[in-house]
Amino acid sequence: MARRHSLTLGDVARVVGSGRESQRRRSEGVSLAVMVGEGASATIARAVREALLPQNETTFVSALPLGSQVPAGLDALVVLPGSPEVAADRAVEAARMGTPAAILVCSQVEERPILASEQVASLVTYLSAADERVAVDKLCEWLVGACPSKSIALAAGIPACRQGVVRSLVRSSALANVGVGVVDLLPGADLPVMAASQARLAFDVAAAYDRRLSVSDFGLIAGGVVLAGLGYRSVSRSVSRALPPLAWAVRGGVAFAGTVVTGAVASACASGMTPQGVAEAAVGGIGKGVEELSARLSQILRQRGREGHRPAGSVYISLGGDGE
Structure with missing residues (x-):
């Protein structure tokens, strides 16, 4: 069987092409929204805001009150509830548009059943953390998994x-x-x-x-x-x-x-x-x-x-x- 020891011009072209593709993925637009309810932990809200501060011009993070309508075209929604019931409603609203949503609570006591179809409910995740550092770590881990097709753009725009x-x-x-x-x-x-x-x-x-x-x-x-x-x-x-x-x-x-x-x-x-x-x-x-x-x-x-x-x-x- 013939041996192949070196890179061909075709291999080099594919390598260069992969570099261009990486640069394209870096520049993809990422759109996130954070909905904060009255009564949400001010410490965790501040930590989330600082962690999700965009670092480039192609990453957009909107901060909205919990009572607002969920924007269309989001890559992910983060909800910091004041009212657990309203938070679940907003997350389901986003999930029905195909947007993954995370509800960040301080305790599992605040979790509510997701009253929606199995497909919609699968896009809603509760993250429980009483400490702001743990909350940010869990949130960032969730975001990476929730946006697999835009993970490189997410990392480029959100250092956390x-x-x-x-x-x-x-x-x-x-x-x-x-x-x-x-x-x-x-x-x-x-x-x-x-x-x-x-x-x-x-x-x-x-x-x-x-x-x-x-x-x-x-x-x-x-x-x-x-x-x-x-x-x-x-x-x-x-x-x-x-x-x-x-x-x-x-x-x-x-x-x-x-x-x-x-x-x-x-x-x-x-x-x-x-x-x-x-x-x-x-x-x-x-x-x-x-x-x-x-x-x-x-x-x-x-x-x-x-x-x-x-x-x-x-x-x-x-x-x-x-x-x-």
């Missing part, structure tokens, strides 16, 4: 949501690359596929930090990812030769770890860290990746040990870990 979006991007890319590393159908084909995936991750992370990239930035990122990919491949092959029975697991583990490092470095660079800070982030990423690799190898070995005591039969292996 940034870490959650970046974690999701890194994890998704890392798990996808595990499959590429494990399934070695065409020897040598993993480098261009993983390089494209990791370059896309780096572009997405930069966009999540609201970084406007130039043509030269595209070249620097793509070149850095390819060089790192060559290093990851060298490590993977060396360890695989030392552990032939687990070569497939080593390839997948190194792919995961390498992607985590790429995400850590991209995040450090995009956040404006000093070169020393970027280097420390890379070391931290390596530590996280090695820890994850060790955990997954241990899990595989334990699974293989248990299978040694079972009758022969079909074996299914989950690449994403338990529950994924």
Whole structure:
């Protein structure tokens, strides 16, 4: 079978295209609304207002009294109730327009049944938190999940949501690359596929930090990812030769770890860290990746040990870990 060792012009074009797509997603408009009722916690309301303060011109956050009509065209609605019943009504009103809504309460006692169809009720979420920091954390986590198609634009415009979006991007890319590393159908084909995936991750992370990239930035990122990919491949092959029975697991583990490092470095660079800070982030990423690799190898070995005591039969292996 023919080996493929390097990136082609087509691969380069796809990498550049992914960078342009990341920049387009960064500039998408995001429209949020926060409805505040009389009697809502002033401390939590202030914390939410500060956390959702837009940082660019494409993100819009409206503050409205709870008695107002829900605006059309929102990406998400946040309700801070004074009256639990009215809050539920406003959330259902938004959900009927296809807008996900979160009702942020101080206690579960304030929660009310959502009197609507199952489809509408699925768009309404209660978030309970008495502490403003916890409230903001839960709200940002909910927003990231509620706006998946605009997560990069959300992170670019609302810094409080940034870490959650970046974690999701890194994890998704890392798990996808595990499959590429494990399934070695065409020897040598993993480098261009993983390089494209990791370059896309780096572009997405930069966009999540609201970084406007130039043509030269595209070249620097793509070149850095390819060089790192060559290093990851060298490590993977060396360890695989030392552990032939687990070569497939080593390839997948190194792919995961390498992607985590790429995400850590991209995040450090995009956040404006000093070169020393970027280097420390890379070391931290390596530590996280090695820890994850060790955990997954241990899990595989334990699974293989248990299978040694079972009758022969079909074996299914989950690449994403338990529950994924």
